Amino acid sequence: MAEKSFKYVIVGGGVAAGYAAREFTKQGVKPGDLAVISKEAVAPYERPALSKAYLFPEGTARLPGFHVCVGSGGERLLPEWYAEKGISLILSTEIVKADLASKTLISAAGETFKYQVLVIATGSTVLRLSDFGVQGADSKNIFYLREIDDADKLVEVIKAKKNGKAVIVGGGYIGLELSAALRINNIDVSMVYPEPWCMPRLFTADIAAFYEGYYANKGVKIIKGTVAVGFDTNANGEVKEVKLKDGRVLEADIVVVGVGARPLTTLFKGQVEEEKGGIKTDGFMKTSVPDVYAVGDVVTFPLKLYNDIRRVEHVDHARKSAEQAVKAIFAGEQGKSIAEYDYLPYFYSRSFDLSWQFYGDNVGDTVLFGDNNPTSPNPKFGSYWIKDGKVVGAFLEGGNPEENKAIAKVARIQPPVESLDQLTKEGLTFACKI
Secondary structure, eight states: OOEEEEEEEEEOOSHHHHHHHHHHHHTTOOTTSEEEEOSSSSOOBOGGGGGTGGGOSSSOOOTTTTBTTGGGTOOOOOHHHHHHTTOEEEOSOOEEEEETTTTEEEETTOOEEEEEEEEEOOOEEEOOGGGGTOBTTTOBTEEOOSSHHHHHHHHHHHHHTTTOEEEEEOSSHHHHHHHHHHHHTTOEEEEEESSSSSSTTTOOHHHHHHHHHHHHHTTOEEEESOOEEEEEEOTTSBEEEEEETTSOEEEOSEEEEOOOEEEOOGGGTTTSOEETTEEEOOTTOBOSSTTEEEOGGGEEEEEGGGTEEEEOOSHHHHHHHHHHHHHHHHHHHHTOOOOOOOOOOEEEEEETTEEEEEEEOOOSEEEEEEEOOTTOSSOEEEEEEEETTEEEEEEEESOOHHHHHHHHHHHHHOOBOSOHHHHHHHTHHHHHTO
């Protein structure tokens, strides 16, 4: 097959790839110089939509409605946009070999792509129950959610199993968002997870208690402290029962698994420096290999604010790290300098009528403020994390845009706190007056 050659190649077609492509055009990339190679069949899109409005029975999200960069209020980059800008959008093409020394990528179909500068935007892949040897994990109607194909399969089964029973395995982001989406579709939902409360990587017990109460009031059955250890099927090979470690058996027409993800670094193993499970970069998203940058979920990068290096799996970091890498590429070519990546960790979620945002670091002592009664008509509450006498993290449920900006500012500037009791009393007022 003929070899194709580009000055710049983005490998991966998720959120980070789309935002990188937009930044390339802002920086004045010449037509014909850039290629985006994706194993997905569609142009980059805002992945968070898949666990939210894509599954709704009304007000449903569909492409082309959520192509990047609408998630940050930008222009929708339709496939035609790439063509107009002279960017080669190479879809349904999986790269199976990367030779960084010779600057060569090879696809599953045997195509060869040469580059001068590479941006790694391969993202993550879901952890599967089969990875843990769970019996019956390959049964029909057991679903994972990462790509639009996964969401399409889930939409079909929701229609086919109308008013059926679903078991959600996992109590993190995917578990909470999909439990809500399936309840909205009038599916009977049970959510199973081993931890003592939901979203344990971020939520405190107090925060989690609100969401568990709220979900229970919406009809979601929550089963904590156990895991799925096997599945039984009907004559068609479709899952019909979920066996739990504690001996319980749950009926199920649909099982959705959200037990985490792992960064897709395999292509580059032994060729780039890795740390904490990701590809290590500096504050300009440069890897240990010249002319190779990495962005998004796959990256372990310096978190300047905390003098630490971390890997962050979130759409906000995917967008911002992509823009940083492309700015750094062009600054290097022009002999200019740019500021190092100075990222403030940010996470958010929306489910049912709820919407929360978190900024900063969730370490140290915590204080809870506001109305966190799950039966309140308009619950609004938050939490601060305090370390070494300073506020380092802030969470808010039900905030308006100004209030969310206020908690972001608090997490960024880390104001000192004299009294935890005073902070609890002041609550949101503390953030709004900073």
